[in-house]
Amino acid sequence: MKAIGLMLLASMVLTSALSRTAEAQIVYTQVNVAIPVGGSYNLDVNGDGVIDYVLQSKFLQEYCQSGDEFSWRLTAIPAGGNDVVTSLNQAGSDYASALPYDAPVNSSQNLYPGSATMAELYWGACGIGMLGEWLNQPTRYLGLQFQAADGIHYGWAKLSTVAYVDQDQHLHASTLLSGFAYEVTPGAGILAGNTGTGTP
Numbered sequence: 001m002k003a004i005g006l007m008l009l010a011s012m013v014l015t016s017a018l019s020r021t022a023e024a025q026i027v028y029t030q031v032n033v034a035i036p037v038g039g040s041y042n043l044d045v046n047g048d049g050v051i052d053y054v055l056q057s058k059f060l061q062e063y064c065q066s067g068d069e070f071s072w073r074l075t076a077i078p079a080g081g082n083d084v085v086t087s088l089n090q091a092g093s094d095y096a097s098a099l100p101y102d103a104p105v106n107s108s109q110n111l112y113p114g115s116a117t118m119a120e121l122y123w124g125a126c127g128i129g130m131l132g133e134w135l136n137q138p139t140r141y142l143g144l145q146f147q148a149a150d151g152i153h154y155g156w157a158k159l160s161t162v163a164y165v166d167q168d169q170h171l172h173a174s175t176l177l178s179g180f181a182y183e184v185t186p187g188a189g190i191l192a193g194n195t196g197t198g199t200p
Helices: 002-023
Strands: 027-035 040-043 052-062 069-077 084-085 116-124 127-133 138-148 151-165 171-183
Touching: 002 116, 027 040, 027 052, 027 127, 040 171, 052 151, 052 171, 069 171, 116 151, 138 171
Parallel strands: none
Antiparallel strands: 027 171, 040 052, 052 069, 069 116, 084 138, 116 127, 138 151, 151 171
8 A cells, every 4th residue: 555655656746847847948059159340140049940030230320410420239130020028117119128137038028029229339429328228238138039830939048248439439349149048838938048957
């Protein structure tokens, strides 16, 4: 009788462990990609050969009433049907959130399907300023919602950014993509930085 009870208990524990494993399966890709000013990176989150996002670092020369104006902009551009997590305080915002480690990425977040500004620095004849949550952030996460053949998936991309204008009005900017991940189960959320192994 005791042996049967122990076998039943062991079976229940094993079933519970297996169901937890099936619930959350994360695929993590470690990379070390520098995105230079004027460059971009095509992000295929799940490795199916379809570009899900383009991360773009762009320098622009513009004009204002007083003369030349310059700007540097880092943007996340989703492919059709995909979204990025945007400012948690503004529905419909086109500014991508710089999520901290362990922040949830799921359907309850504000999602934006268009080109989302991560960081912008501008300077010149009409002044100097900055926009976005990503400027000079050493490690933050871009929340992703993307379409795959089996449905909607959630993921993240880990980036660091530095940008400033020196005393001679020269731009210095760097963007580093160091990894990305997604939840294999369609519709299941993910925590930013979660690789499935506990190591961000």
